[in-house]
Amino acid sequence: AALSEFGAGxxxxxxxxxxxxxQRLLVAEADRSGVGRLFFAKITNLLGFxxxxxxKMMEAGVLRTDDAQLxxxxxxxLLEAExxxxxxLHVRDNSPDEAEIMQAVRRAVAVFLRAYAPSAR
Structure with missing residues (x-):
């Protein structure tokens, strides 16, 4: 539930x-200024949380032990994939609605949990 709540937000x-x-502006300006590096550092910091x-989920045995940052x-x-x-790229004009976001989150979290499932003992 916590992963889904995080994913939806x-x-x-x-x-x-x-x-x-x-995001479009950051990509366009990344090679002309240091803004790309600053944004990447911020994202890396947030991913640290x-x-x-x-x-904690790995220590509790909910997920297999692995590189948590990775x-x-x-x-x-996975959350961004869909x-x-x-x-x-302007292929779609409108942001997804809540139902579409929740559907994408459910699929992303399901794949993540399969990928990081604890090993059978």
Whole structure:
């Protein structure tokens, strides 16, 4: 439930019109200024909080023990997989509604949990 709640909040934010516009601008300006590095550092820092939560899940045996920072990056990529690129490339004009976000989150979390399932003993 916690991963789904996080995913819904993250995807709602990441697919908002302002966030999409900011992401487009960051990519366009990344080679001309240091803004790309600053944004990447901020994202890495935020993923550290997700990694800390995933570490607790790994320690509790809910997830298999692995690199929690990499697992956080995998979770982010899975959450973004269905909707971010079409928005960034103007393939779709409107942000997803809540139902579409929840559907994407359910699928992303399901794949993540299968990938990081604890080993059978």
């Amino acid at each position: 993250f995807l709602s934010f990441a697919t908002s019109p302002n966030s999409v516009a900011t 997700v990694a800390a939560f995933l570490t 697992a956080a990056a995998h979770l982010r990529a 909707v971010i690129e079409p928005l960034l």
